Amino acid sequence: MSAKVISGKEVSARIKQELALEVELLKTKYDIIPGLAVILVGENPASQVYVRNKEKGCELVGIYSEKHILPADVAQDKLLSLIEQLNNDDKIHGILVQLPLPEHIDETKVLEAISTDKDVDGFHPYNVGQLMVGAAKFVPCTPQGIMVLLKESGMDLVGKQAVIIGRSNIVGKPVALLLLQEHATVTICHSRTKPLSEQTLKADVLIAAIGRPKFVTADMVKPGAVVIDVGVNRLPDGKLCGDVDYAAVAEIASAITPVPGGVGPMTIAMLLSNTVKSAKLYNNIVD
Numbered sequence: 001m002s003a004k005v006i007s008g009k010e011v012s013a014r015i016k017q018e019l020a021l022e023v024e025l026l027k028t029k030y031d032i033i034p035g036l037a038v039i040l041v042g043e044n045p046a047s048q049v050y051v052r053n054k055e056k057g058c059e060l061v062g063i064y065s066e067k068h069i070l071p072a073d074v075a076q077d078k079l080l081s082l083i084e085q086l087n088n089d090d091k092i093h094g095i096l097v098q099l100p101l102p103e104h105i106d107e108t109k110v111l112e113a114i115s116t117d118k119d120v121d122g123f124h125p126y127n128v129g130q131l132m133v134g135a136a137k138f139v140p141c142t143p144q145g146i147m148v149l150l151k152e153s154g155m156d157l158v159g160k161q162a163v164i165i166g167r168s169n170i171v172g173k174p175v176a177l178l179l180l181q182e183h184a185t186v187t188i189c190h191s192r193t194k195p196l197s198e199q200t201l202k203a204d205v206l207i208a209a210i211g212r213p214k215f216v217t218a219d220m221v222k223p224g225a226v227v228i229d230v231g232v233n234r235l236p237d238g239k240l241c242g243d244v245d246y247a248a249v250a251e252i253a254s255a256i257t258p259v260p261g262g263v264g265p266m267t268i269a270m271l272l273s274n275t276v277k278s279a280k281l282y283n284n285i286v287d
């Protein structure tokens with residue numbers, strides 16, 4: 001293997017240490033404890049794991065957290081009134097509704113109900129628009145984490161070809177906007193892109209956010225590219241695996257993120273960071 005491994009595990013641990021110091025300072029100097037509320041609807045096992053990891057992250061850095069678990073058949077109005085209650089709760093600076101939601105609930109309505117000042121996931125249409133014009137208060141966590149990892153790789157993005165596979169609202173599209181802000185030339189690919197490898201082979205930076213195990217093979221990657229694997233797939237043997245054929249691609253890439261231990265831990269670190277930022281903004285504290 002020749003590629004440098006960009007360890008999200010290590011980078012996120014460093015960020016969490018820094019956040020813990022910042023939270024401690026907020027407590028001692030201003031008597032402020034940042035607070036995050038997480039709402040989970042139903043019993044999706046993957047969502048339960050994500051929520052547990054978010055709680056653990058809060059505990060580690062000293063953020064107050066509360067978890068609201070609602071049954072899968074909860075009425076939408078009940079969910080909306082809980083969000084309203086949290087919008088008005090001074091202890092809470094960030095509200096996160098774990099997605100996906102059950103089918104009878106209108107996701108857009110729910111995301112729109114979260115106060116834009118507490119939207120630490122950055123999914124409210126207002127914050128999405130702010131990201132579009134380069135003025136986001138809260139950048140969505142996974143794309144933000146990807147950008148931190150790219151910085152860590154040491155690559156100067158100016159003028160580079162960045163190719164993203166995946167056009168979701170939570171990863172593909174926002175990361176494209178962030179890469180544009182860093183002056184990369186951006187291509188977004190999706191299931192109708194033909195031929196896909198013609199696009200991926202020109203990538204100096206290749207981001208895979210597809211949801212298909214080992215989809216990106218070595219023959220799709222330009223030698224020396226930086227490869228960021230966002231995918232989280234569960235194999236039949238229970239192991240986690242990314243969207244990139246890691247062993248083969250690591251032979252030709254210059255840097256690569258592993259799964260697990262790559263983008264995943266960064267998503268949580270960015271959520272904690274957004275919550276601390278929100279608490280500071282709420283209390284008019286400027287660095």
Ligand code: NAP
Pocket residue numbers: 142165166167168169170171172189190191192193196209210211212230231232233263264265267
């Ligand atoms: P998504 O909403 O399902 O989007 C997947 C994208 O991949 C779509 O744009 C789809 O194209 C594209 N795609 C599917 N098959 C393709 C193909 N054969 N060729 C080219 N493009 C193809 O997924 P997502 O929410 O963005 O998540 C993607 C992956 O990242 C998943 O594994 C998810 O678990 C993981 N993820 C990880 C984190 C983390 O913190 N580590 C966070 C979020 C997501 P169309 O639009 O044409 O359908």
